[in-house]
Amino acid sequence: MNSKYLGYTMAFITIFVWGTTYAITKNLLNYFTPFEVLFLRFLIAYLFLLVVKPTFNFKLNFQEEKLFLLLGLTGGMLYFLVENLALKYTSASNVGLIVSSIPIFSSIIAHFTTEDEKFDKNLILGFALAITGIFLILYNGNKVLKINPIGDILAVVCSIIWAIYSNLLRKVDKSYSGILVVRKTFFYGLMFMLPGLYLLKVKIHFEYLFNKDVSFSIFYLALVASSICFIMWSRSINIIGIIKTTNFIYLIPLVAMVSSVLILDEKITPLMVTGGLLILSGVLINDKKISFDKFFKPKTTTTL
Structure with a gap:
C-alpha cells in the first residue's frame, strides 16, 4: 500500500475507534464503577506500551518530571x-458531541499561556457557536431526554x-518519542489512581473479566x-502531516452518535444534531477551515 494511503487509513481507523469508545465505556459501567474502568484501562495500556518500548531514562530532570506529573494528572487521570x-449520568452521544468542542477551549487557554495564539474574530465567533451548541445539547438532555444535566456539565x-492537557503537551521536549510520552503519562496517571483505590476502598471485580463481552x-x-x-496516530502524522491527520477528528461526533445508536440503542433528536453541527461549525471557524472574511470585504471593481 502506498505510504500516503496508509497514513490516511491509519488516521481513519484511529478516529473510528476513538468515536466508539463512548458507547463501549458506557456499557462497561453496567459492570464496573467509573474508577474501576479507568484503572483497568490504564494498567493494561501501560503494561502493553512497556512491552512495546521498554526503554528508560534514569537521568531524572525535575522540571521534566513535574511536567509529566501534570500530564498524568490531567490527560492521564482526570480527563478519563x-x-x-459523565457517561454514567448522560448519553454517550451527548458526551461525544460536547467533547468535540475541545479545540475551542484549547485555543482559549493558549491565548493566556502562549505568545503565538491570541484572540481573533474566528475564535470569538467559533466560541459563540460552540457554546450555543453545548447549551442546546444540555437543554435537550434535561428537557427532552429527561437525563441528569450533571453528566453534560461533566462532559x-x-x-x-x-484542553489544559493539550497545552501542557506542547511543552514536552521534542526529543521524546510519542510512545514514550504516552507511557510516562499513563505511569503518572496510575500513580495518582493508587491513593484513590485505597481511600475509596475500590474493589476491582476481576470476575467480570470472565464475561467475554466485558473482557473484549x-x-x-x-x-x-x-x-x-x-501509535497509528503518531505514525499517520509522520506520513501525511499533522493538519491532514487532525482533520479526521471532525468525524468523532458522527461516529459517537452512530455507535451509540447501534450499541446502546440511544435516541438521536433534532436538537442534538443541531447542537453538534453548531459545535462543529465553531471548531471549523476557529481552525480557519471556514472563513467569512469574503462576505465582509467590500467588493472591488475593475475599470478599463
Whole structure:
C-alpha cells in the first residue's frame, strides 16, 4: 500500500475507534464503577506500551518530571475519570458531541499561556457557536431526554481538562518519542489512581473479566483505543502531516452518535444534531477551515 494511503487509513481507523469508545465505556459501567474502568484501562495500556518500548531514562530532570506529573494528572487521570463519570449520568452521544468542542477551549487557554495564539474574530465567533451548541445539547438532555444535566456539565469539564492537557503537551521536549510520552503519562496517571483505590476502598471485580463481552470491551479500550491507536496516530502524522491527520477528528461526533445508536440503542433528536453541527461549525471557524472574511470585504471593481 502506498505510504500516503496508509497514513490516511491509519488516521481513519484511529478516529473510528476513538468515536466508539463512548458507547463501549458506557456499557462497561453496567459492570464496573467509573474508577474501576479507568484503572483497568490504564494498567493494561501501560503494561502493553512497556512491552512495546521498554526503554528508560534514569537521568531524572525535575522540571521534566513535574511536567509529566501534570500530564498524568490531567490527560492521564482526570480527563478519563470525569469522562467516565459523565457517561454514567448522560448519553454517550451527548458526551461525544460536547467533547468535540475541545479545540475551542484549547485555543482559549493558549491565548493566556502562549505568545503565538491570541484572540481573533474566528475564535470569538467559533466560541459563540460552540457554546450555543453545548447549551442546546444540555437543554435537550434535561428537557427532552429527561437525563441528569450533571453528566453534560461533566462532559464540558472534561473538554476543559483535555484542553489544559493539550497545552501542557506542547511543552514536552521534542526529543521524546510519542510512545514514550504516552507511557510516562499513563505511569503518572496510575500513580495518582493508587491513593484513590485505597481511600475509596475500590474493589476491582476481576470476575467480570470472565464475561467475554466485558473482557473484549476492556481490552478494546486499553490495547486498541489507548495503545495501538496512539501509535497509528503518531505514525499517520509522520506520513501525511499533522493538519491532514487532525482533520479526521471532525468525524468523532458522527461516529459517537452512530455507535451509540447501534450499541446502546440511544435516541438521536433534532436538537442534538443541531447542537453538534453548531459545535462543529465553531471548531471549523476557529481552525480557519471556514472563513467569512469574503462576505465582509467590500467588493472591488475593475475599470478599463
